[in-house]
Amino acid sequence: MATIxxxxxxxxxxxxxxxxxxxxxxxxxxxxxxxxxxxxxxxxGDGKSVGSVRLWNFVLGTPMVAKERIKAIDDENKPITFCIFEGDINEHYSTFDLSIQVCKEGDGSLVKWALEFDKANEEVAHPTHFMDLFEKITKEMDAHLLKA
Structure with a gap:
């Protein structure tokens, strides 16, 4: 059963x-x-629409690779859902679906991240390190956009 x-x-x-x-x-x-x-x-695909597949090379303690597919986009409510279906993450999680939703909040925004996952086995850690990364990149992107 998936955990969120x-x-x-x-x-x-x-x-x-x-x-x-x-x-x-x-x-x-x-x-x-x-x-x-x-x-x-x-x-x-075009990397921007449902069904598009992107290959990510990133570092989270060690270099990692992940292939993701865009599952859903809703321009009105501003959520985007991705599923990781190939790469290093799948060695630890049999399901790894990620969504980001950006909501207007005063002059700024509230960014909501949700991760639905199934561990490949009981020894696999809760993906706290991924949630920490998503929080960090949100703040880094915010700072980057405010400077632009």
Whole structure:
């Protein structure tokens, strides 16, 4: 049975602008979070629509590779859902579905991350380190966009 873990991050960037980065300009992560993300390559589709597949090279303690498919996009409510289906993450988690939703909040936004996962076995740790990464990249992207 899948487990869901969530975090919320308050940022100063307007919701439309932050959402646009994750929908249409994800390679900006290479600039704002270069310590973590080394490359993002579109391997199927346009990289911006449902069904598109992207290959991520990133560092989370050690170098990792992940292939993700965009599962759902809702421009009105601003959630995007991805599933990781190939790579290092799948050695530890049989299901790894991630969603980000960006909500308007005053002059800024509330970024909601949700991770639905199934551990490959009981010895696998809860993916707290991934949630910490998502919080960190949210804050780094916020700072990057506010400087631009």
């Amino acid at each position: 873990t969530k975090i919320e991050v308050h940022i100063k960037t307007p919701a439309d602008k932050f959402y646009d980065i994750f929908k249409n300009n994800i390679t900006h992560l290479l600039e704002s979070s270069s310590d973590h993300y080394k490359s993002i390559e579109v391997v199927e």
